[in-house]
Amino acid sequence: MFNIPTVTNQFGHLIIDKINQKTKPLGALGQLEQCAIQLVTLFSQKVASEDAFKTFAPAINKPTLLVFAGDHGVAAQGVSIAPNDVTSQMVANFVSGGAAINVFCQQLGWQLEVIDCGILHPVTAPSVHNCRLGSITKPLNTDMAMNTAQVQQGFNNAKQLVQQLSHSGCNTIAFGEMGIGNTTSAAAIMAAMLNLPAQQCVGKGTGVSDDIVTRKITVVEQALVLHQLHLADPISLLAALGGFEIVHITGAMLAAAEQGMAVVVDGFICSAAAMAAININPAVKDYLIFAHCSNEQGHRLMLNALDVKPLLQLDLRLGEGTGAALSLPLLQAALGFYNQMASFADAGVKQVVS
Missing domain, CATH: 1.10.1610.10 (Nicotinate-nucleotide-dimethylbenzimidazole phosphoribosyltransferase (CobT), small domain)
Known part of the structure; x- marks a missing residue:
């Protein structure tokens, strides 16, 4: 593909x-x-x-940052301090220009695009790209998060978006994400791909309590056991453990490399997507620039496993593509x-x- x-x-x-x-x-x-x-x-x-x-x-030329948003059924399993409603609320915040990523993009010269990959409450705005694969994934510890047809559709959506940007003259692209519960999904992907125990991959995400971290570890362990027959193939793995936004980011990385673009990788969730992309086509790795090492526990392990050195170490854990955005002045320098x-x-x- x-x-x-x-x-x-x-x-x-x-x-x-x-x-x-x-x-x-x-x-x-x-x-x-x-x-x-x-x-x-x-x-x-x-x-x-x-x-x-x-x-x-x-x-x-025309650096562009795409924020992909998707809701996760696993959020209802007690792995987050925030409900799924917050995903849509933050997408509305992106549209109105009030989020950190809006500020950084405006300050630093990124064009910002917002993509609804499948959020529970769609935000009606002309500036939001509709790439919905559904309204929310299924809980990854009780079911496949999605089916492989949805993964392929996400790849198709991402490819179309990236091709349009490339044809407009963009040669440098970055990705951010928004999705309550997506650090659990990323940790599960990391554990499956690196064959690591869940406790080494799960962190505090948005700043949850130790009790919730323990719950996240249990949920990831349950998911790894439930889907053990689907973890060898990266497409099936994404269907089992991924999120609608993670699938789109994976596809967008592959599509951007296909177009010869430089791809700036943000934090923990985007690095999990990068691992999946590399697993699908190892040639993508030469196009990836890792922006920063986040404050999420597993991110340094992930970067070490990928044998990459990030540009920044700022203890960020916001997501949205904020670390990727902040790296642009270094690339320009x-x-x-x-x-x-x-x-x-x-x-x-x-x-x-x-």
Whole structure:
């Protein structure tokens, strides 16, 4: 379903040489240098020759952040401090511009899109994309959260959204989520994919009590036992344990990679979607930039398992794509120094060797 081009390193030696010739000690810009290498590599995939590459100035174009919202039946199992109604209320808040993600996108230059993947109380607004797979998933510890046809439909929806953005000129995309109960779903996905005990994957989510954390662990353990025959295949796993928004994010990551876009991965829930996407097509991983390590207990374990290093460590646990949004200035700075910083030869500075 997703034909993702393998990222080639045809200009890697030129990229590294250009960075090393900048007026700085070797490696002095740390992770920004690795970020520049990844972005320039991605954006130069269609450059035809070395001569063309030498005049190529990569840029982030029309960065867009999509917030996917979905309701989870598992929320009724005592795993959250908030009822499902809050999902719809927060979607209305996104529409009116009052959420943290609205503020960050406006401050930093992201275009923000809101997608209803299946919330209990639909929000009627022209700005909300209707990609509903239902009104709420089934409780993952008592039933399949959804069926595989719904997973495939979510992938189709996501692919159409991403293709439209790509055709409009967007080459950098990020995803956020809203869904009461979705840290339980993400923890279950993590436990299943990494073969870890539930207690290592379940955290406090929005800030629940220790008693609720214990309940979440029990619910995840029940789900893993119930669905053990569905966990080997990533599509069946998403149907068993996922959420409507997690399915869309997984599909959107795969679709964005298919379009050659840089994909900025937010926190715990989006990283669970990234694991699923990598399981479906490993080629997607080269397109992923991990924005931050959240304060959710399992996220660091997840990032370590993926062997990735996030850009930020701010103890965030809000979701919505807030960590991904905050990473944009770093991505822009990485390309800024790559394109504009003088070389030793340009500046007449003796090259520093370290």
